[in-house]
Amino acid sequence: MSTEIVNFNTDTFSSIMTSRLNTALIRRHDLGVGSFFFYKNYIVAEVKEGIAFTFENAYQILELGKVYYGSTTPFVYISNRVNSYSFNPTSHFKTQAMFPNLRGYAVVIYDEMNQEIAEMEQTFLNKPVAIFHKLKDALNWVEELILID
Numbered sequence: 001m002s003t004e005i006v007n008f009n010t011d012t013f014s015s016i017m018t019s020r021l022n023t024a025l026i027r028r029h030d031l032g033v034g035s036f037f038f039y040k041n042y043i044v045a046e047v048k049e050g051i052a053f054t055f056e057n058a059y060q061i062l063e064l065g066k067v068y069y070g071s072t073t074p075f076v077y078i079s080n081r082v083n084s085y086s087f088n089p090t091s092h093f094k095t096q097a098m099f100p101n102l103r104g105y106a107v108v109i110y111d112e113m114n115q116e117i118a119e120m121e122q123t124f125l126n127k128p129v130a131i132f133h134k135l136k137d138a139l140n141w142v143e144e145l146i147l148i149d
Contacts, residue, residue: 049083055091104128
């Protein structure tokens with residue numbers, strides 16, 4: 001397991017090690033809007049504190065998504081909300097159209113306010129969506145979605 005995943009909870013590692021999903025980090029990208037961890041079938045996004053995350057400033061991450069997953073490799077997007085930031089959920093309509101291979105969207109939240117925001121965002125997605133309080137639970141869900149596929 002790569003030491004680059006410094007923001008992840010330590011309780012994540014035990015469940016990942018027994019996973020049937022390929023959990024080797026392909027690459028971490030630190031961009032102006034946050035850090036993005038690419039794996040074979042999922043991406044973990046950690047947007048920076050105070051960012052107004054929009055479709056327009058997500059351009060780099062969307063391009064990287066095309067490089068790593070194209071339009072055929074199934075993947076899940078995990079928003080690991082370790083920071084507070086704003087996001088226009090209508091952007092989901094545009095991103096879903098770009099990625100027919102997106103299998104689901106997970107949100108890992110750490111406070112009640114983000115719980116409410118994540119619940120509201122669900123209405124803008126026509127893919128499986130789940131909200132978790134621990135990253136390891138999100139990864140277990142990713143495994144279920146990808147291995148079913």
